[in-house]
Amino acid sequence: MDNKTNNLSHKSIRLFTNNTLERHLLIKIDGEDYHYLKNVMRISSGDELFLFNGIEGEWKSKVVQITRKYIKLEILHKNREQINYTNIECFFSPLNNNRHNYIIEKLTELGILSFTPVLTSYCNIRKFNQSKAFLRGKEAAEQCGLLQVPNVNEMIKFNELLKQEFKNKILIFFDEESPLKNPIEIINSLKGKKISFLIGPEGGFSDIERASILELNNVVRLSLGSRILRADTAAIVSASIIQFTFGDI
C-alpha cells in the first residue's frame, strides 16, 4: 500500500522546521529532531533530506556537520511549492490510554489540520498532553508527505465549544442517536462549505449536551450506521467519509 511511505521514511527523510527556508541558508537541528536524525535514522555528513515549514514549500537540504549537540544542514533548492489545504477542523474528546493520539495520527494522514480536544461530562480523561499530541501529528505529517503540520489546540470545556462561532461553518455532529441516513449523500450537499466535525467521548454525550449541540446554528446531525464503533474508529471513519465525499483526495 504505502510504498511511498517506505521511500519517504527510509530513503527521503522529511522534517518539519520553524526555520525560514531559503537557498544556501545554514540551519541547526537540535532536540528531538537531532536525536531522530542521528540515532534513529543514523544520518551521515553529505546525506540529503527534505525540510518544510508550512509556508515556503519543501526544500532539499544536505547535512554539512554533525556535532554532539546539533546537526547543521545547508538548504539546496526548492523541491515542491507550498500547498494550502482545505482546513477541516476536528473536535474530539480525549480518550483512555492516550488513544486520542492515534486519532491525531490517522486524521493527519487523512488531511485534517486542526484538532481541538473537548472536555465533556462523561469523559474520564481530564488531562491532555498538548505537546505530545502535536508531536504525533508532526511526525505523521512528515511521514505522509504533507506540507503543513496540524494545529493541536488547548483543551476546551464543553461550554466553550457551544460558544464557538459556527456562523461561517458547518459542524457535522456524528450522533449515535441520529436516525440512519446516507451520510455520503448529505455530506455531498455541503460541498463548498467550511466544515468542522465533532466526535464524542467513549461514554457518549449526556442528554443535556446532545440537546445543546442540536440547538446550535449550522449543525448537521449524521449517523455512522447501526454498528457500534469505538471513538477512535468513529473518528477515522468520519474523516474518511468527509474527505472522500468532498473529493479532496
Place this chain on the structure above:
Amino acid sequence: MDNKTNNLSHKSIRLFTNNTLERHLLIKIDGEDYHYLKNVMRISSGDELFLFNGIEGEWKSKVVQITRKYIKLEILHKNREQINYTNIECFFSPLNNNRHNYIIEKLTELGILSFTPVLTSYCNIRKFNQSKAFLRGKEAAEQCGLLQVPNVNEMIKFNELLKQEFKNKILIFFDEESPLKNPIEIINSLKGKKISFLIGPEGGFSDIERASILELNNVVRLSLGSRILRADTAAIVSASIIQFTFGDI
C-alpha cells in the same frame, strides 16, 4: 460517540461461544473467557450476560455458579434473532509489530467478517499468529454488538492469492499507482456484487505482483487519493468507503 459500547462493556457483557444456545441449557465457561469474566469484569452469581454463537442469535444468560475453574451459566431467553451479514472479504499483508491485529479489530467493527493474510515479496513479517488475530476479532465482535465473529484464515502466499477464484466476486485492489478517480462513484456501481478487497504491505507490491493482480479477472483498481496512508490507515479507509457506499450501515 459510543455510549452503546460503554453500555455493552460495562453493563451488558457479550460473549461469543461455540456452545449450542437453547433455553434452560447450562453451559460452562472456562479458559480465557473465564478469566475475563471473573478477574476483569468481576462477575458475580446472579449477574446476567449475553451469549451468541454466530448461528442461533443472541441469548440472555445468568451466572449460576462460579468455581475456581469455570463459570456456569443458565440460558434464559433469546434476545435478538441471528443476522446474516454481507460477507466482504479482506486480503491484507501482515504488518510490523502485529499492527495487522489493529486492522482486524477496526475492520470487524466496520462489519468485515473474513480476513486472509497474504505473504508478499516486500513484506518483512513472515509469521502470523492466527489465534491471536482471531481473539482480537472475537473481542471486537463481542464489544461492537455483532452476532457473528470474523473468520481469520491461515496466511497464504501471494501466488495462492492469484489462484483464488474471483469469477463470482470482485476484487477491489487499492493501488497507490492507480490514477485518481472517485472511489465512491466506482464502488457505487458494484452494488449487488460479492466484494473482496486487497490491502498491500508497508513496502508496497513489487512491479511483478502489481502486474499479476491487474491480470486477474474481475479486478477493480482504485486509488485512495494523493495522500500517503500507512497500511493500517488504508485498510480502515477502504472498509469505511466500501461499507458506506454500499449503504450497509
